[in-house]
Structure formats: structure tokens, C-alpha cells
Amino acid sequence: MRLTSLLITALLSRQSIAFAHKTTGPYDDLGSFQNPASRARPRFRYWLPDASVDPGLVQQNIKDAGALGAGGVEFLPFYAYGSEVSGADWVIYGFGTPAYLKMFKAALEAHKEAGLAMDFPLGPNQGQGVPARYDDEGLQWDLAPYAVAIPPNGSYDGRLPGWDTGDLVALVTAQVLSARNIAGQTVTTFYTVAVEDHMQYVLKNATLQDWTDNVSSEGTVRLKLPSSHGETYLLFAFYQYLTHTQNLPVSSNMTGTIFDNGSYIVDHFSAKGAQVVTKFWDDYLLEDAEVKELLSEVGNYGWEDSIEATSNISWTPSLPKVFYDKYGYDLKRFLPLFMFGNNNIGIQNAAPGSVECLLDTPDQGKGYVNDFRGALMEGYRAYVEHYTNWTNAMNLQYSSQVAYNLPVDVLASVPYVNAPECESLQHQNNVDSYRQFSGPAILAGKKVISNELGAVPTEAYSHTITELLWQVNRAAAGGVNQVVLHGQSYSGNYYNTTWPGYTAFFYLFSESYSEKQPYWNHGFSEALNHIARLQYSQRKGIPKVDLVVYSKDSASDPYLGTVYNQADLIGNEGYTYAYLSPENFALPRAYVKNGSLAPDGPELCAMIIPGPSNLTLDAIGYIKDYARAGLPVILSGGLPNIYFTEDGTETAARAGLASLQATQNVYTVAAGQVASKLSALGISPRVKVQADRTWYSTWRSDSDGTEYLFILSDLVKSAGTVSVATTKQPYSLDPWTGEERPILAYQQKFGRTVIPFSFAANQTAILVFGNTTTSATSLRTTEIPASIIGHEYSQAGSLHLHVSSSSLAETSLPLSNGKTITQLTNRTVAPSITLSNWSLTVEHWDHPLNIGDASTIALKHNTTHKLTSLVSWRDIPAIANASGIGYYTHSLAWSPSASASGAYLLLPKATNGARVYVNGHRVPPFDYQAPKIHISPYLHAGTNDITVEVPSVMWNYLRSIFAELWTGGIHPTDVFRAYGGLPGTVDNGLIGEATVVPYVDVHVG
Known part of the structure; x- marks a missing residue:
């Protein structure tokens, strides 16, 4: 029976199969592999434009995500990523307002009704602050540096530079031994930018002097420094002040409520900053008993995103005391050393500072910088621990993209939240990078290692399902076991926004998931269920890892680039490994028993210390203890470096390193020879x-x-x-x-x-x-x-082999029961059939007649095309710029016989998903990377209709009308100019060869 136009119409309107959730369930309820529980499923980051949008439609968006296979959403009040939107009133509809509380409650109710779990950012945008008093000391602080030359006579008498900037923290002078201008280079992250030029000074260590107590209340000082030998000096003044940086801007002259100034970023280097946030929640959101009850029922993680607050120097007023308590000396006279590269090292990588000061010591002052960052780490730890304790007290948990962009050791920070989160954008899908992040979490016994996944520059509306799954798989290989997909869009109308609707980041980053993507109801649910089952398998039990690689930096590379760059561990044997910082050695699980580190956890069988590593004195002590307890330690590629502290004295560290080399179970090998040494020691990978x-x-x-x-x-x-x-x-x-x-x-x-x-x-x-x-x-x-294309076990356990036409080349098949099949079949198997002469019906998804109606899914119409081969839509002029859904139909003549018991359909890679129907019957989901589909149950003698439903991405069509698009009052064409213009068109449709492979069924027992 041929595929009728009625059936085509039915397929065109067919919706995805809804996924049934029961209840949200406790944190440790994973469900089953077949049906993972909500908390084990992927979630969407849901971009709420602001609290003025339709709560009912927000609820429907959330329920639709759950029906598709998501476990809920990360409910993110986006507020234009910290920009203002013309027409929006965020005094009324801003974060935490009564209108927002109503919206927040509606989102929680939707999760409860659908049996989902909801993450909730603790503030708008990245969650880095809340509405607060202008003078609240828990808001973000900055340390502003000023540097001026002291006259050649060594005298300075006058007002300090920058006196009115804020509160004076320190006045320092130092003799300059050399000075040079360093021209800025270019750095490439998501795009290429020029690094600012800066001055580099080498200061004489012995001349650093703190003059703070000499400054008058009017900001003047009189100094006389030695100048008899032509010495030159710099004077440095440092002021602390509240930045009042807003993560939700509001232009208002009103002062009636706490909401009139939007939201302020808080201090991230003390508990005070977190206390500002939690007090706001307690006073304005959780005072609603119903909200608090709903959170206890369906709340998942309180959460903070990547830290995107900028500054001159990372700072908090309590830092001098924290520093002194930790290191036993005053930091103030060393403040000139912290002026460079100690702000937001991710966001401000092109502006690390205008002045860089080094010392004339062997380590050039690195020890003091390391100590400064160590003190920052203490403050940041207090910050995240307050959130962890606050959420845990409500039987909720806390997740954070820990220390992301801060000048601190990320690996040391990971253990202090319930569910540490990384992201694919910053980690660049690098398995080694993920292993650095996951190692401390695994050692600390974290059950969930999360990943904000799917943001790719310039791929909005063109990010394919298989590309997304590749990212998921790379993350899983690196130890990640939860993804939050970036991200789901509100599907209704919004200020100054055209169809296809509100698009976060102004179309710059993927993705904008909603029913306006053709694959949303035509293949995406299969991918979400795939991710859910992968996550289920990666949440069961305890991860076991073969090796630990030592890694220590006072400020982690924001991208956590590859550390162990030799191929021997993975390429030769398949060893798995994770990274640890020496701060992680203080965790309860970090002990050796029976030759393994963390026997109650990952059971690490050996430690690798790459040559470029920075060994701390504490680390040397720990590692010697581990080696003496039976853990093999391998120094790879030469002796490690010393991690300097304070004045950079190496004597104790060098002695410790020599002692480490002489310790039993410590070995030294050339770079790339670790696997060989492990083999010689009898250590095999699991x-x-x-x-x-x-x-x-x-x-x-x-x-x-x-x-x-x-x-x-x-x-x-x-x-x-x-x-x-x-x-x-x-x-x-x-x-x-x-x-x-x-x-x-x-x-x-x-x-x-x-x-x-x-x-x-x-x-x-x-x-x-x-x-x-x-x-x-x-x-x-x-x-x-190769001749066995598939197999089946009956319920009784008997084995049926599906033997294809190449079987005559095989002569034997040994079985575990001792028998050997000398010839798989004596029948001649029918040859494979290459499918050509396809009919392609394209359901075009175009903008509505009123392009300002962003709530419409699409204006749809059909065209039909005859194909002799499966080529990209870009190569078919009539649909080169089309987006929508392609329905490929082919009529297959089939005659069951002794040479053809059944058949498989082999399709080319389904880049953006696909569904297959045989004679109107939808076949089960299949692997999009290499589709091989058992179609025997659906075939009958005679003509069989095969339909392959293939959704496209929306980019090609949107690109053709890009000049007409707006989102939140922003014209995205203007945004793309910084990236060199719009990306080109992309491939859509089935591309390659489709084949039906007949087989004969061979029952072997």
C-alpha cells in the first residue's frame, strides 16, 4: 500500500510521545534505566525575559519540556543579561518583586503538577546579587590602585593620587630598578581581542614600605626617600570602595522600595556577600509559606552561574585580616604585586591591569601573589559555604560554577558545594579539562557533577542534535553526570521582539530551544531520553578511576587547558585519570589503604606528577606519606617546580623535594613513559x-x-x-x-x-x-x-543470528558451548538494496504574516521534490534557504523468501535527528550517529512505504530574513558585526546513502 496524502498529513501534524513523570522524588531517587527519575534527567536553563510575561505560558513551557523528556528547568530570570530593555518596567517586574514572586510560584507549581524538579538561581542574570541597600557592606568591593612617580629628589609632599576614590587601604613606596612598556598581544576566546599595553616595573624588594599611617585625614603625605645615587621611586595608593555594579539595571529616580535600583552584585570573597542574598530571600521570597513549601517539594538546587563581575583587583575589606591569620604577615606593603592579573581573569583577560610589578627576588614576588590568592580562596570558600549551609537547612542543595573566572585555585574550591558545575563553553569540550574539574568532586564524594552544556558561539538556531550529543558524551567521559542544556526560551511575545521569539544573547550563542525548532516535537525527545539514561548510568554507584594527576595553580587557567599532554596513558592502554590539587589532600577520603588512594572512593592506584607541576611544601608531606603507605608515585618528565609562598625561599622546598625522590615507591621517568612504568609495576587499567x-x-x-x-x-x-x-x-x-x-x-x-x-x-x-x-x-x-548484521535472543535464551550477504566469506563461528559453526548458512542471501528515487515533501517553517507575533510557531506550507540521491537541502535551489521538516518517502518492493528472512535499514548520520515509519508504523528510536534499524516486523510482501521524517535547523531560513529580526529591542545584525558578520548556511536533510540490507535468520541454539 502506497503512502497516501492523508498519511503524509498525519505525519506532518504528529506530535512527540509525552514522557510520563510521576513525582519529583528525593535526591537519591534515580528511577530506572528505562525510565530515569526527574532529578536524574537533563534540565533546560529556562530564560525568563522578566516577570511581566504570561505566567500561564511559562507554566506550559515548563510542562512541555517535561513531556519531552527533561527533568525540569533551571529557572533563570534573564533580564537581558544585565542590559536594559525599552518598555520594560523592572521596578514592578524586577527580581524579587511581588510580580516576580507570583511568577516564581507559578514555575514551582508547574514543576509540581508535572512531577519535575526545579533549579533556582539566587539572583537575576548569573545569580550574583539581589536588590539591596545602596550602602550594604555585603555588596561587591573593588580595590582601586594608583601609581605615580616620586620626583628625582626623593621627596613627595602633597595629596595622594585618587584620594576621593574610596577608603584608603595602603600607601606604599618602592624603588624601581627597571621599567619597560609591554605591548599588548591579541587573545582569542570566543572572538579575538587586543590586550591592553601595560608598564612592567621591577621593584627592589627591600625598599617596599607601607606609609599608610603617615597620611593625613585630608589625604596628604610628606615623604623623603634616599636619592643620593639617582634612585627612582614609585608611590602606590590603594582604595577600597563599593562598586554598586548592577546585575539587573533599573533607571529610576524613586527611592520608595528596595527594588527601585534593581539588583547589585555582592561580595564574593566573604560570607557577608552570601548573607545579603539569603537575607533577601528570607525577607522577600521565603516569607511566603506556599513558596517555601513548594521549594521543599520540587526544589532541586539553589544556584549561581559563572562569575562575571569585573574589578581592578579582587577584594573584600576583611582580606587583610584573613591574609594575616593564614600567613602570619601583613599584605599591605605587597599590594603593588597584586595590581596585575588579579581581577576577573576570564572576563578581563584582555585587561589584566595597566601596571605590573615584579620583585628582584628569585621568584619575582610570585610567593606573595600566591599567598594573596590563597587568602582570596579562604574568603570565597566562606561565601559558598554559607550558601551550601543555607540551602541544606531547607533540605535543598546548592550548585555553583565554582570559582569560575576568579584568580583562585578552582580544584581547591570544588568540594565546598553540593553539586559543582562546569560548562562546555569554557571547558571547550576538552575531556582533560573536565577531568581536572571532576577529580576533586569525585574525591569529595559528590554524587552530581553538573555541566551547563550547549553554548556555542554563532550557532544559535544551527546547533544540531548530534553535535549536542557529542558534547554530552565528551563531558561524560570527563566525569560529568548531569547536564543543564543551554537553553529553553520563553515562547510568547515580549517587548520589541519579532518572531521566532525571545532569544537570549541576541542570537549569538546556541541554543534557543522551543517548539519553534522543527526538531522539538520531531526527534528531540529521543535525544533527551538518551541523555537521561546516560546520566542514570553515570550516577549509579561510585566512579572508579585508575590514576591521579597532581595539579596546582594559585589561579587556575579559566579554560582548564590540558595538563597531562602525553598520549601514553590514553593512547596505549586506556588508563583513566583525574586531577587533584594539594588542598584536596585534606579531604576525609584522601588516605591510602592497600596501595590505593581514597579506597572508599575512586580507588586511585598511582599518582602522576608532571614535570611542570608546582609542588607545595604541604603537598610534599602528603605525597611522602602516601608513598610510604604503598601508593606508587611517578615523577614524569623531570623534577616538578616549587610552588612559592611569601618571600620565595626555596631551601625547605628543595630539601623536601630531594627527600620525596628518595622515598620508597617514588619513581622518576621520562615524559611519555608513565604507562610503561605502570605496566612494569603491575598496575593495569580497570x-x-x-x-x-x-x-x-x-x-x-x-x-x-x-x-x-x-x-x-x-x-x-x-x-x-x-x-x-x-x-x-x-x-x-x-x-x-x-x-x-x-x-x-x-x-x-x-x-x-x-x-x-x-x-x-x-x-x-x-x-x-x-x-x-x-x-x-x-x-x-x-x-x-562482518556478515552478522544483528542478532536476537529469544525469551528462552536461544540465539538467532541475522546473517547478511557477505556470509559466504566466513567459514566458522566458535560458540561458548564448545560448538563451532563451520558455515553460518548455506543459503544465498539477497543482496543489499541502495534506495534511490526518493520523494521529498518539505514542510516549510516561515515567519507569520505579522512578524511581530512571536507567539506563533510558524507559517507552514509544503513543497515536493523528486530526488535520485540524498543531498543537502543547500544543493537543491528551491529549498536552499528553507527550514522545517523533510518527509522522505520511498517505495520498497519486498518479497520474503529463503534468501531474505528480514531486513535492516541503514541510513546516513541523522545530524539533527530523524524518525522512521514503515507502512505507517513508527519504528523504535535508533542511534542518530549511525542509524541501523531492524524493519522486519513492519515489512510485508509487495510494496512497502518507507518514510523518514527529518527536521532541519532554523538557521538557513532565519539567515535569509535576519535583517527583519529583533529581540528585546536589539537588532542581532549589529551584534554579529563583532564576529565578522553572519555565519553561512548549513546543511539540512538526509545526506548520503540509504540501504536496505536483507538477512537470513540462523538459529544456533
């Missing part, structure tokens, strides 16, 4: 990889004896084996369908299980060993010939 390309793995052990293996084949097609340290029976967990199946091919020897795999690029596998819901079966083989 998951040993032998493959022709890079594979990443994770291993988790549950308390019930079940173990989970995740494998990612990176970037290109590959084949090989994994050898895992267990002899429990392996089963495959299919994240697309939720099914659990016995593994067909493996062998067990010497206490390990060896399993062969063949992967397409970026394919993954999830395996479970031990307790399963599937009946055990023992019949298996050791490897799968």
Missing part, C-alpha cells in the same frame, strides 16, 4: 583499551555488586577491544530505547572480560556487569564476523 583510535571510558561500581562501563569512540570510525577487570556477565544498555540485552561476543580469561567493538565516529556504548533485569544466557561467541 578498562584496558586496544583500539585503532582514541576511546574514553568510565567505570562505576554500585553497592549491590553491579558495575557500569561507558565507552566513547572519539571523532572517527574505529574498532578494537576493551578488557575489563571483572568476570560478571556483561549486558548492553541501549540509551536510545532503554533496552537491556546480553552481549553476544566476549571472552573471559585471567579474571578479565574482553569485548570487541566497532564504532562509528562519536558512537558510545553503555554496559552493565552483574545484577540485571534480563535473564542470564551463556551462549555467546568471541567475535562477530
Whole structure:
């Protein structure tokens, strides 16, 4: 029966299958692999434009996300990313106002009704502040530096530079030994910017002097410095002041309420800043008993985003005391050393400071800088610990993108929140970067390591599902087990906003998820359920990691670039590793037993110290203790550096390093020889990889004896084996369908299980060993010939092989019952059929007649195209700029026979998802990376109609009308000029070859 126009119409209007949630459930309720619980599912960052929008539509957006397979949203009151919007009244509709409270309650109610869990930022925008009194000392502080030359006679008599800036913290002078201007280079992050020029001075350490007590109340000082030998001096003045930086700007002359000035960024280097935020919540939001009750029922994480507050020098008024208590000396005379590179090192990487001061000491003053950052770390720790304690007291939890962009050690910060969060944008999908972040969390026993995932510059409305899944898989390989997708958009009308609706970041970053994306109801739910099942497997039990790599920086690289850059650990054997900072060695789990570090956690079997590492004195002590307790320690690529503190004296550190080298179980190898040394020591990876390309793995052990293996084949097609340290029976967990199946091919020897795999690029596998819901079966083989395209186990455990046309080349198949099949089949299998002559019906998604109506999904119409091959829509002139949904139909003549028991449909990579219908029956979900679909149950003798439903991205169409688009009063074309203009068009549709592969069913017992 041919596909009728009525069926085409039905498919065009078909909606996704709703996912049924029951209740939100407790934090440790993961549900099942087939149906993960809400808290185990991915969530969307939901961009609420402001509290003036329709609460009912917000609730519907949230419920739609849940029906699609999300576990809820991270409810982010966006407020134009800190910009003002013409027409918006944020005195009335700003964060924390009665209108916002009504909206917040509506969002919580939607989560309760749908059985979802909601994250809630603690403030607008990035969550870095709240409405507050203008003079509140818990708001953000800055330290403004001023530097002037003292006249050649060494005398200074007058008013200090910058006197009216704020409160004087210190007046310091120092002799200048040399000076030079350093021309700014360019740095590339999301785009290329020029770094400001700056002056670099080398100061004589012995001449640093604090004159603060000599300054009069009017800001004048009289100084006389030695100048008989032509010495030159600089005078430095430092002032602290409240920045009053707003993360929600309001232009108002009113002073009637706390909301009249929007929201202020708070101090991030003391508990006072966090206390401002929690007091606001207690006084203005949680005084509503219903809101508090709803939060207890469906609240998930109180949360803060990346820290995007700028400054001259990171500061808090309590820092001098914190510094003295920690290090035992006064920081004030060393303040000139902190003027450069100690602001927001991520956001202000092109403006680290106009003056850089070094000392004439061996370490150039790095020890003092390290101590300054260590004191900042203490203040930041107090800040996040207050949030953690506050949320925990309400039986909620706290998540934060810890220390993101701050000049502190990120690895040291990770353990102090319930669910530390990283992000794909900053980590650049780098597995090594994720391992740096996840290592301290794993050691600290954090159950959730979160990732704000999916933001890619210039890919709004063009970020594909498979690209998103690649990002998810890379993060999982690095230890992440929760993603918050960036992000879901409010789908209604808003001020000065055209169709397709409110788009965060002015179309600059992906993505704007909503029903206005063709894949939203046509393939996205399969991807969300895939992510949910992956997360479920990565939340079970405890992660086990082979090795720990030492890493210490006083200020972490904001991008956490690769530290261990040798290929031997992954490429040769497949060792897994995580990173730790020496501050993490003080955690309760950080002890050695039976030769493993953290035996109650990751069971790290050896420690690697790369040559460029910075060893602290405390670290040397810890590591010597670990080695004496039986942990192998390998110094790789030369001796490590010394982490300087205070005056940079190396004597004690060098002695400690020499002592470490002489300690039993400490070894030194050349760079790239760690894997060889581990092998010589008898330390094998839990998951040993032998493959022709890079594979990443994770291993988790549950308390019930079940173990989970995740494998990612990176970037290109590959084949090989994994050898895992267990002899429990392996089963495959299919994240697309939720099914659990016995593994067909493996062998067990010497206490390990060896399993062969063949992967397409970026394919993954999830395996479970031990307790399963599937009946055990023992019949298996050791490897799968290319002729076996698939297999099935019956409920009774008998094995059926699906043998394709290449079978005659194979001569034997050994089975685990001792039998060997010398010929898989004596039947001639029907040859493969390449599908051509497709009919493509495109449902175009265009803007509504009134482009200002942002609430409309799309104005739709159909066109039909005859194709002899599957090419990109860009190569078909009539639809080169089209976006929407393509329905590819083909009529297949099928005749069941002895040479064709059934068939598989092989499709090219479904870049943006796909659904397949055979004779009107929708087949189960399949792997978008390499679609192989068993279509036998849907075939019948005669003509069979195959329809492939393929959603596009919206970019090509939006690009063609980009000059007409607005969001929140911003014309995105203006924004893109900084990026060199609009990106080009992208490929849409099925591209490649589609094949039907017949097989014969061979029952082997």
C-alpha cells in the first residue's frame, strides 16, 4: 500500500510521545534505566525575559519540556543579561518583586503538577546579587590602585593620587630598578581581542614600605626617600570602595522600595556577600509559606552561574585580616604585586591591569601573589559555604560554577558545594579539562557533577542534535553526570521582539530551544531520553578511576587547558585519570589503604606528577606519606617546580623535594613513559583499551555488586577491544530505547572480560556487569564476523543470528558451548538494496504574516521534490534557504523468501535527528550517529512505504530574513558585526546513502 496524502498529513501534524513523570522524588531517587527519575534527567536553563510575561505560558513551557523528556528547568530570570530593555518596567517586574514572586510560584507549581524538579538561581542574570541597600557592606568591593612617580629628589609632599576614590587601604613606596612598556598581544576566546599595553616595573624588594599611617585625614603625605645615587621611586595608593555594579539595571529616580535600583552584585570573597542574598530571600521570597513549601517539594538546587563581575583587583575589606591569620604577615606593603592579573581573569583577560610589578627576588614576588590568592580562596570558600549551609537547612542543595573566572585555585574550591558545575563553553569540550574539574568532586564524594552544556558561539538556531550529543558524551567521559542544556526560551511575545521569539544573547550563542525548532516535537525527545539514561548510568554507584594527576595553580587557567599532554596513558592502554590539587589532600577520603588512594572512593592506584607541576611544601608531606603507605608515585618528565609562598625561599622546598625522590615507591621517568612504568609495576587499567583510535571510558561500581562501563569512540570510525577487570556477565544498555540485552561476543580469561567493538565516529556504548533485569544466557561467541548484521535472543535464551550477504566469506563461528559453526548458512542471501528515487515533501517553517507575533510557531506550507540521491537541502535551489521538516518517502518492493528472512535499514548520520515509519508504523528510536534499524516486523510482501521524517535547523531560513529580526529591542545584525558578520548556511536533510540490507535468520541454539 502506497503512502497516501492523508498519511503524509498525519505525519506532518504528529506530535512527540509525552514522557510520563510521576513525582519529583528525593535526591537519591534515580528511577530506572528505562525510565530515569526527574532529578536524574537533563534540565533546560529556562530564560525568563522578566516577570511581566504570561505566567500561564511559562507554566506550559515548563510542562512541555517535561513531556519531552527533561527533568525540569533551571529557572533563570534573564533580564537581558544585565542590559536594559525599552518598555520594560523592572521596578514592578524586577527580581524579587511581588510580580516576580507570583511568577516564581507559578514555575514551582508547574514543576509540581508535572512531577519535575526545579533549579533556582539566587539572583537575576548569573545569580550574583539581589536588590539591596545602596550602602550594604555585603555588596561587591573593588580595590582601586594608583601609581605615580616620586620626583628625582626623593621627596613627595602633597595629596595622594585618587584620594576621593574610596577608603584608603595602603600607601606604599618602592624603588624601581627597571621599567619597560609591554605591548599588548591579541587573545582569542570566543572572538579575538587586543590586550591592553601595560608598564612592567621591577621593584627592589627591600625598599617596599607601607606609609599608610603617615597620611593625613585630608589625604596628604610628606615623604623623603634616599636619592643620593639617582634612585627612582614609585608611590602606590590603594582604595577600597563599593562598586554598586548592577546585575539587573533599573533607571529610576524613586527611592520608595528596595527594588527601585534593581539588583547589585555582592561580595564574593566573604560570607557577608552570601548573607545579603539569603537575607533577601528570607525577607522577600521565603516569607511566603506556599513558596517555601513548594521549594521543599520540587526544589532541586539553589544556584549561581559563572562569575562575571569585573574589578581592578579582587577584594573584600576583611582580606587583610584573613591574609594575616593564614600567613602570619601583613599584605599591605605587597599590594603593588597584586595590581596585575588579579581581577576577573576570564572576563578581563584582555585587561589584566595597566601596571605590573615584579620583585628582584628569585621568584619575582610570585610567593606573595600566591599567598594573596590563597587568602582570596579562604574568603570565597566562606561565601559558598554559607550558601551550601543555607540551602541544606531547607533540605535543598546548592550548585555553583565554582570559582569560575576568579584568580583562585578552582580544584581547591570544588568540594565546598553540593553539586559543582562546569560548562562546555569554557571547558571547550576538552575531556582533560573536565577531568581536572571532576577529580576533586569525585574525591569529595559528590554524587552530581553538573555541566551547563550547549553554548556555542554563532550557532544559535544551527546547533544540531548530534553535535549536542557529542558534547554530552565528551563531558561524560570527563566525569560529568548531569547536564543543564543551554537553553529553553520563553515562547510568547515580549517587548520589541519579532518572531521566532525571545532569544537570549541576541542570537549569538546556541541554543534557543522551543517548539519553534522543527526538531522539538520531531526527534528531540529521543535525544533527551538518551541523555537521561546516560546520566542514570553515570550516577549509579561510585566512579572508579585508575590514576591521579597532581595539579596546582594559585589561579587556575579559566579554560582548564590540558595538563597531562602525553598520549601514553590514553593512547596505549586506556588508563583513566583525574586531577587533584594539594588542598584536596585534606579531604576525609584522601588516605591510602592497600596501595590505593581514597579506597572508599575512586580507588586511585598511582599518582602522576608532571614535570611542570608546582609542588607545595604541604603537598610534599602528603605525597611522602602516601608513598610510604604503598601508593606508587611517578615523577614524569623531570623534577616538578616549587610552588612559592611569601618571600620565595626555596631551601625547605628543595630539601623536601630531594627527600620525596628518595622515598620508597617514588619513581622518576621520562615524559611519555608513565604507562610503561605502570605496566612494569603491575598496575593495569580497570578498562584496558586496544583500539585503532582514541576511546574514553568510565567505570562505576554500585553497592549491590553491579558495575557500569561507558565507552566513547572519539571523532572517527574505529574498532578494537576493551578488557575489563571483572568476570560478571556483561549486558548492553541501549540509551536510545532503554533496552537491556546480553552481549553476544566476549571472552573471559585471567579474571578479565574482553569485548570487541566497532564504532562509528562519536558512537558510545553503555554496559552493565552483574545484577540485571534480563535473564542470564551463556551462549555467546568471541567475535562477530562482518556478515552478522544483528542478532536476537529469544525469551528462552536461544540465539538467532541475522546473517547478511557477505556470509559466504566466513567459514566458522566458535560458540561458548564448545560448538563451532563451520558455515553460518548455506543459503544465498539477497543482496543489499541502495534506495534511490526518493520523494521529498518539505514542510516549510516561515515567519507569520505579522512578524511581530512571536507567539506563533510558524507559517507552514509544503513543497515536493523528486530526488535520485540524498543531498543537502543547500544543493537543491528551491529549498536552499528553507527550514522545517523533510518527509522522505520511498517505495520498497519486498518479497520474503529463503534468501531474505528480514531486513535492516541503514541510513546516513541523522545530524539533527530523524524518525522512521514503515507502512505507517513508527519504528523504535535508533542511534542518530549511525542509524541501523531492524524493519522486519513492519515489512510485508509487495510494496512497502518507507518514510523518514527529518527536521532541519532554523538557521538557513532565519539567515535569509535576519535583517527583519529583533529581540528585546536589539537588532542581532549589529551584534554579529563583532564576529565578522553572519555565519553561512548549513546543511539540512538526509545526506548520503540509504540501504536496505536483507538477512537470513540462523538459529544456533
